[in-house]
Every structure is written in C-alpha cells, then in structure tokens.
Amino acid sequence: xxxxxxxxxxxxxxxxxxxxxxxxxxxxxxxxxxxxxxxxxxxxxxxxxxxxxxxxxxxxxxxxxxxxxxxxxxxxxxxxxxxxxxxxxxxxxxxxxxxxxxxxxxxxxxxxxxxxxxxxxxxxxxxxxxxxxxxxxxxxxxxxxxxxxxxxxxxxxxxxxxxxxxxxxxxxxxxxxxxxxxxxxxxxxxxxxxxxxxxxxxxxxxxxxxxxxxxxxxxxxxxxxxxxxxxxxxxxxxxxxx
Ligand SMILES: Nc1nc2c(ncn2[C@@H]2O[C@H](COP(=O)(O)OP(=O)(O)O)[C@@H](O)[C@H]2O)c(=O)[nH]1
Ligand SMILES: [Mg+2]
Numbered sequence: 473x474x475x476x477x478x479x480x481x482x483x484x485x486x487x488x489x490x491x492x493x494x495x496x497x498x499x500x501x502x503x504x505x506x507x508x509x510x511x512x513x514x515x516x517x518x519x520x521x522x523x524x525x526x527x528x529x530x531x532x533x534x535x536x537x538x539x540x541x542x543x544x545x546x547x548x549x550x551x552x553x554x555x556x557x558x559x560x561x562x563x564x565x566x567x568x569x570x571x572x573x574x575x576x577x578x579x580x581x582x583x584x585x586x587x588x589x590x591x592x593x594x595x596x597x598x599x600x601x602x603x604x605x606x607x608x609x610x611x612x613x614x615x616x617x618x619x620x621x622x623x624x625x626x627x628x629x630x631x632x633x634x635x636x637x638x639x640x641x642x643x644x645x646x647x648x649x650x651x652x653x654x655x656x657x658x659x660x661x662x663x664x665x666x667x668x669x670x671x672x673x674x675x676x677x678x679x680x681x682x683x684x685x686x687x688x689x690x691x692x693x694x695x696x697x698x699x700x701x702x703x704x705x706x707x708x709x710x711x712x713x714x
Pocket of ligand 2: 565
C-alpha cells in the first residue's frame with residue numbers, strides 16, 4: 473500500500489524539523505508532502521533541507537497564504553495524480569502525535585474508508601486547551617453533528633487517513649471551504665456517500681511553539697457553511713416527503 477502524508481504549514485519554522493523527524497520515524501515508508509503557503513519565517517527552506525536528509529519528503533511552495541482548504545485541495549490532487557492508495561493529513565505543530573499515523577493507516581488498510589484521530593470519543597483528550605477554546609471546539613462539534621447528521625464526534629479534526637478512492641468519490645476538488653471548514657465539508661460529503669468512518673481516540677497536545685492561525689473569520693465561515701448545508705438538507709427532506 474502506498475501512503476502519502478499531507479502537512480499544511482504556515483509559520484512553523486520552530487516545529488517543522490521535529491515534526492518531520494518524528495513522522496519519518498513513525499511511518500518510514502510513507503511519502504510526506506509539506507504544503508507551505510510561503511511562510512515568511514523560512515518554514516519551506518527548513519522542510520526542504522530536512523527532507524533531503526531524511527528522504528521521501530517533498531515541499532510544495534505555494535505563492536501566498538490561501539487557507540487550509542486550498543492547501544489540502546492542492547495536496548490531495550497531487551496524491552491522487554501520483555496514485556497513492558491512502559492519503560493522510562496531519563498538522564505540523566505537533567498537536568497531532570505522528571506516532572498515531574500507523575493506527576490511522578491500519579484502520580484504512582482494514583475496512584474503514586476514513587479514519588479520524590478524534591478528541592471527542594472515549595479515550596480522546598485535550599489536556600492543555602484554555603476553557604474558552606475547548607468550549608468553542610466542543611460545542612462547535614456538537615452543532616456540526618446535529619446539523620450535518622454525520623454521526624462523527626470530531627468533525628473538525630485535521631488528523632485523518634483517507635482511502636484515496638473515497639476522496640475521488642466525494643469530489644474533493646470541488647469543495648468550497650477556504651479555511652478550517654474544509655474538515656467539516658469533507659466529513660459531510662463522506663457521510664453522504666455512506667462511507668465507513670472510524671474515530672480513533674487521540675490526545676491533542678496544544679502547540680508548545682509558534683502560534684495558532686485559527687481566527688474569528690474561520691469560525692464565521694464554519695458556522696455559515698454548517699448552517700447552510702444543514703438547513704438545505706432539511707428543506708430537501710421536507711420536499712421529498714411532500
Ligand atoms: N498551508 C497553510 N497551512 C496553514 C494555514 N493556516 C494554518 N496552517 C497550518 O495548519 C495546521 C493547523 O493550524 P493551527 O494554527 O495549528 O490551528 P489550530 O491547531 O486549530 O490552532 C498547522 O500545521 C498550520 O501551520 C494556511 O493558510 N495555509
Ligand atoms: Mg494547531
């Protein structure tokens with residue numbers, strides 16, 4: 473099975489080297505693709521240097537900061553074109569423990585179509601998040617599950633392994649979320665095609681170095697998309713009953 477790991481970066485110079493070393497050790501056979509949006513702190517240069525040393529690591533240098541959704545769309549398209557069987561996504565800030573990657577990949581090598589590293593299933597945890605961030609994420613995910621009817625507890629998680637076939641089946645390249653809403657949009661599409669999703673509990677460690685790029689506009693986009701899709705589905709169900 474050929475595996476690709478997609479890692480988006482924006483201003484992760486302090487984290488990218490340790491991330492790549494740990495990821496390389498955790499999944500020695502996988503190819504890693506760093507998706508950098510022209511970070512002004514030289515993240516891409518570090519990734520390239522470490523990549524040459526460790527092997528099987530590519531860096532896609534994107535011209536400007538365009539948001540997580542756009543970075544993933546580019547990375548997944550490369551993964552599909554290169555014919556990988558499994559395509560993973562993981563953050564570079566070490567919030568996602570690269571050592572969990574083999575478990576996510578194993579789930580997809582089994583009978584899952586999508587494996588999510590989940591903070592909100594039993595055994596999952598976020599030990600260090602401030603109360604406000606925790607509440608936002610927790611209630612945001614409850615709202616997502618209610619609106620989108622995915623059955624998934626951690627819809628906004630960015631730690632995942634996909635069967636490449638599934639990404640094609642959900643037509644990922646035509647998703648529209650610019651930012652973090654990409655996770656919601658893909659989960660929503662996966663649930664609608666009836667694919668098998670498993671959630672594997674993870675401990676999400678708050679980043680020790682660098683800063684979060686989550687912003688108010690990200691939250692507004694997520695809320696707007698979820699509400700729009702959820703209401704549209706309810707309207708459609710009502711019409712089809714009438
Ligand atoms: N390429 C790219 N990566 C991004 C962008 N925004 C965030 N990231 C990366 O996406 C991952 C998650 O972002 P982070 O700021 O840690 O979000 P948080 O964990 O929700 O606080 C990290 O690896 C970031 O460097 C972006 O606009 N473009
Ligand atoms: Mg983070």
